[in-house]
Amino acid sequence: MEGQSVEELLAKAEQDEEEKLQRITVLKELELEFDLGNLLASDRNPPTGLRCAGPTPEAELRALARDNTQLLINQLWQLPTERVEEAIVARLPEPTTRLPREKPLPRPRPLTRWQQFARLKGIRPKKKTNLVWDEVSGQWRRRWGYQRARDDTKEWLIEVPGNADPLEDQFAKRIQAKKERVAKNELNRLRNLARAHKMQLPSAAGLHPTGHQSKEELGRAMQVAKVSTASVGRFQERLPKEKAPRGSGKKRKFQPLFGDFAAEKKNQLELLRVMNSKKPQLDVTKATNKQMREEDQEEAAKKRKMSQKGKRKGGRQGLGGKRKGGPPSQGGKRKRGLGGKMNSGPPGFGGKRKGGQRPGGKRRK
Amino acid sequence: MRPLTEEETRVMFEKIAKYIGENLQLLVDRPDGTYCFRLHNDRVYYVSEKIMKLAANISGDKLVSLGTCFGKFTKTHKFRLHVTALDYLAPYAKVCEVVSSATGDEVKDE
Numbered sequence: 001m002e003g004q005s006v007e008e009l010l011a012k013a014e015q016d017e018e019e020k021l022q023r024i025t026v027l028k029e030l031e032l033e034f035d036l037g038n039l040l041a042s043d044r045n046p047p048t049g050l051r052c053a054g055p056t057p058e059a060e061l062r063a064l065a066r067d068n069t070q071l072l073i074n075q076l077w078q079l080p081t082e083r084v085e086e087a088i089v090a091r092l093p094e095p096t097t098r099l100p101r102e103k104p105l106p107r108p109r110p111l112t113r114w115q116q117f118a119r120l121k122g123i124r125p126k127k128k129t130n131l132v133w134d135e136v137s138g139q140w141r142r143r144w145g146y147q148r149a150r151d152d153t154k155e156w157l158i159e160v161p162g163n164a165d166p167l168e169d170q171f172a173k174r175i176q177a178k179k180e181r182v183a184k185n186e187l188n189r190l191r192n193l194a195r196a197h198k199m200q201l202p203s204a205a206g207l208h209p210t211g212h213q214s215k216e217e218l219g220r221a222m223q224v225a226k227v228s229t230a231s232v233g234r235f236q237e238r239l240p241k242e243k244a245p246r247g248s249g250k251k252r253k254f255q256p257l258f259g260d261f262a263a264e265k266k267n268q269l270e271l272l273r274v275m276n277s278k279k280p281q282l283d284v285t286k287a288t289n290k291q292m293r294e295e296d297q298e299e300a301a302k303k304r305k306m307s308q309k310g311k312r313k314g315g316r317q318g319l320g321g322k323r324k325g326g327p328p329s330q331g332g333k334r335k336r337g338l339g340g341k342m343n344s345g346p347p348g349f350g351g352k353r354k355g356g357q358r359p360g361g362k363r364r365k
Numbered sequence: 366m367r368p369l370t371e372e373e374t375r376v377m378f379e380k381i382a383k384y385i386g387e388n389l390q391l392l393v394d395r396p397d398g399t400y401c402f403r404l405h406n407d408r409v410y411y412v413s414e415k416i417m418k419l420a421a422n423i424s425g426d427k428l429v430s431l432g433t434c435f436g437k438f439t440k441t442h443k444f445r446l447h448v449t450a451l452d453y454l455a456p457y458a459k460v461c462e463v464v465s466s467a468t469g470d471e472v473k474d475e
Contacts, residue, residue, distance in 0.1 A: 255368045255370075257403075257417075258417075258421070267371075267374075268374060268378075271374060271375060271378060272390050272393065275375070275378060276387055
């Protein structure tokens with residue numbers, strides 16, 4: 001029994017080995033093209049197996065993928081290997097397939113001010129020699145840079161020119177002049193750069209006042225100016241006959257094209273149900289807002305009545321009416337109104353105060 | 366191409382409901398596949414989800430039509446039902462009236 005099982009095991013092992021060999025070796029009509037630098041294998045064999053596979057070629061596709069991957073791995077195993085930190089690594093050759101550009105070609109930059117000028121005048125760049133003969137040191141020196149031929153900064157004697165102030169520091173003046181030149185150069189460089197980058201955002205087309213702008217550009221510039229305040233144009237007044245700008249509201253957002261179909265269906269069925277129910281649906285928020293507004297209006301009306309009554313009787317009754325303050329106040333508004341009237345003073349001056357009070361009262365309303 | 370907004374669906378359903386009433390939910394919820402309404406250039410198209418996915422690959426300015434056109438929204442956002450919708454509305458129509466004229470037979474649903 002054990003003998004049999006051992007034989008069986010051996011036979012099985014042999015079979016497995018054969019199968020493995022079979023699996024590793026793949027037969028193809030045309031050899032695949034390998035670009036191991038990109039880990040790429042191109043199979044040029046005609047896909048006859050796939051075509052006669054039927055509606056679900058998944059099994060055939062999977063087999064094809066396995067075969068091709070096996071061939072690629074076989075190729076990889078043939079590469080020279082090296083050891084990198086306890087791992088055996090195959091060294092890939094240079095990639096042969098040329099991959100297309102990832103990003104689009106860069107836009108041609110606009111010419112700098114100097115380039116425009118040179119183009120106008122027809123100035124070509126003169127070829128200059130790298131080294132210049134320096135008399136002072138008696139050797140060939142660079143034209144500019146470290147240890148240059150005619151270095152201004154190394155001069156130990158500067159003659160004061162005839163028209164200059166004798167107490168002026170000529171060395172400091174020279175240094176100052178150099179700093180100014182450097183700063184000016186830097187400014188121009190940055191301006192050229194800014195011009196180059198601005199050209200890539202052509203949205204500011206009409207916003208620079210040129211005097212030759214079209215009506216639409218001017219309108220757009222005006223809109224932009226209006227919105228460029230701290231409160232994004234909310235409190236900017238319009239001219240008396242100016243019309244509101246078109247299309248400056250929020251952009252509408254729509255549902256995505258392939259949104260959840262089930263949700264869409266549910267919403268539509270709900271809408272249908274509501275439509276078919278033939279009952280006016282109660283919009284809770286609208287109802288509560290309406291109720292609140294009505295209450296506020298009632299209060300305001302009552303307050304107005306009270307203030308009118310108080311004024312009419314104020315002259316005759318004197319403090320009485322004012323002191324009592326009318327019916328109990330319902331809110332802060334009422335109290336405030338009373339407080340104002342209390343400050344009006346003793347009734348003796350009621351006549352004068354009436355005149356003064358009424359416009360004040362009206363203003364308070 | 367985009368799905369309809371709430372407002373637009375409501376307007377459209379109100380119009381169609383005048384012809385087919387409650388059977389409208391059979392159009393929305395079909396047993397043989399998911400169909401949906403999509404808006405393209407102010408026209409409403411009734412299209413199956415499979416075909417809509419294919420039509421999504423066509424750019425908007427080149428797309429002429431998809432599925433069946435049920436009707437269009439006018440400039441003032443009213444819905445006008447087109448005769449092309451008849452094939453889908455006829456089975457669910459509540460009342461069918463055949464009117465024959467010199468030019469041919471017309472079938473009117475109510």
